[in-house]
Amino acid sequence: MNFSGKAGLVTGSGSGIGAAVAQGYAQRGGAVVVADFNERNAQKIAAGIVDRGGRAVAVKADVTKLEDIERMIAIATDTFGRLDFLHNNAYGFPPKVGAPARIAEMTDMFWEYGLNVGLTSCFRAARAAIPIMQRQGGGSIVNTASISGLFADPGSACYNAVKAGLINFTRTLACEYGADGIRANCVCPGVIDTPMTGGAFNLVPGMRDAAIAQVPLGRLGTPQEMANVVLFLASDLASFVTGAAYVADGGQTVDSGNVFSKFK
Ligand code: NAI
Numbered sequence: 001m002n003f004s005g006k007a008g009l010v011t012g013s014g015s016g017i018g019a020a021v022a023q024g025y026a027q028r029g030g031a032v033v034v035a036d037f038n039e040r041n042a043q044k045i046a047a048g049i050v051d052r053g054g055r056a057v058a059v060k061a062d063v064t065k066l067e068d069i070e071r072m073i074a075i076a077t078d079t080f081g082r083l084d085f086l087h088n089n090a091y092g093f094p095p096k097v098g099a100p101a102r103i104a105e106m107t108d109m110f111w112e113y114g115l116n117v118g119l120t121s122c123f124r125a126a127r128a129a130i131p132i133m134q135r136q137g138g139g140s141i142v143n144t145a146s147i148s149g150l151f152a153d154p155g156s157a158c159y160n161a162v163k164a165g166l167i168n169f170t171r172t173l174a175c176e177y178g179a180d181g182i183r184a185n186c187v188c189p190g191v192i193d194t195p196m197t198g199g200a201f202n203l204v205p206g207m208r209d210a211a212i213a214q215v216p217l218g219r220l221g222t223p224q225e226m227a228n229v230v231l232f233l234a235s236d237l238a239s240f241v242t243g244a245a246y247v248a249d250g251g252q253t254v255d256s257g258n259v260f261s262k263f264k
Contacts, residue, residue, distance in 0.1 A: 001235040007080035007243065008234065011063050012090030012126065014041025016194030017144060020227035021087055022046075025234070026054030031080040035072045036090065037056060037062040041093065050256065055080070063090045063121035064113070071211050073128040085234045086120040086129045087146040093264040096122075103157050109254055111158050118162035119169070120127030126173055138181025140234045142225075143170050144184040163188075169243045174243030185233045190249025192221040216251030 002024055013022040014036030022032045026049040034049070036042040038061035044060035048105065057079050061072040076083045097113045100106075122143050133139030148156060150165025166186060173184035191197060191211045197220070201208040212219055229248045232238055 001028050001231055001237060002074060003028045003085070003235070005029070006084040007031040007076055007077045007082050008033070008085030008087065009129075010087040010089060011061070011072075011121070012036055012092075012144075013087075014038045014045055014216065016196060017066075017189065017192060017223045017226045017230075018087065018089040019045045020223035021089065021230045022056065023049060024224075024227040024231050025085065026056055027052070028231070031055035032131070033057055033059055033072060033076045033079070035059045035061040035063075037068075063088075063125070064116045067147045068125055069121060069124045072127055073125065073132070077132060083129055084124060084139050085131045085233070086139070086141045086143070087230060088125050088141070090121065091118050091144070093117070098177065100156055100158065103143075104156055104157065115165075116156035116163050118159075119165050123169065126184075130177060133182045134180045137185075139168075140238075141173060141182065141184040141235045143184070143186045145170070145245060147187075147188050147247060147253050148186060150245070150247070151253060170245070173241045178242055183198050183233075183238065185238070185243065186240060186245045187226060187229050188245050188247045188249070189226050190215065190221055190247075190252040192223060192226055194223055203206055215249070215251050216254070219250065221248065221250055243263050245252070 008025045008030050010018045010022045012018040013034045022034050034042045034046040034056055042058040046056040049056035059072045059075050061068040098110045126141055127234045143166050145166045146163040148159050149167045152160055170184045170186045227247055
């Protein structure tokens, strides 16, 4: 994979999967906008890329705010002159929004924030990026969905709805702009060892081991392994891949759970 002469933007790239994608894109010659609402982390990741001889700029951008989305896209083209790759990846809840709950107990505030940060933001960023990619004759949009967009997680209805919505939004994006050379795909990670999951594992003893026990490969995924999939989807190697929801979960979701196979 070679991204020389190309430019990308990764949201939520101050940490975890997004950071690995930004680093991997730059390592392979691409210029990258490291966008995150955690400005210090974004600057740290961008500085690390530049120290290793890559091209990166950090942008403080809260993807729940339309003006920040439009500004981060404008910074990409102002700084690097183009935008070939958009990775919509940011997700998370500030404590003031509250905690996940079952449907009958969930607040409007929690639901609306989840939709905004995980779905509306992707629509708005794609809307801003599409005309640029059309002018350039193409581009690649990758959205971080989840296996939680394919199956249910009791207690996480908002997350399930957001990620499922993102998968089907991405399919429509692929249909509407394929003729312009714009490809759109999702990656659907399983359980990945990032600060997001680490926070939950640290709170609940035994949870990390229980998560690992569900994975046929016998371990959690790494941010680097998710970046490998995202960068493949971003690259010309995936030139005939669009509208896909690419599962990378160590086999977690392939077991039917059929009771007969458990009693042999
Ligand atoms: P992470 O917590 O390491 O990184 C998320 C980044 O998003 C952080 O840097 C955070 O500051 C940023 N962010 C949060 N809200 C933001 C906002 N409003 N505006 C801008 N930036 C914001 O988490 P991780 O695990 O790397 O997650 C990345 C993506 O992968 C998310 O979309 C998540 O839903 C998805 N995912 C993660 C899985 C996992 O097991 N870690 C599994 C499946 C999907």
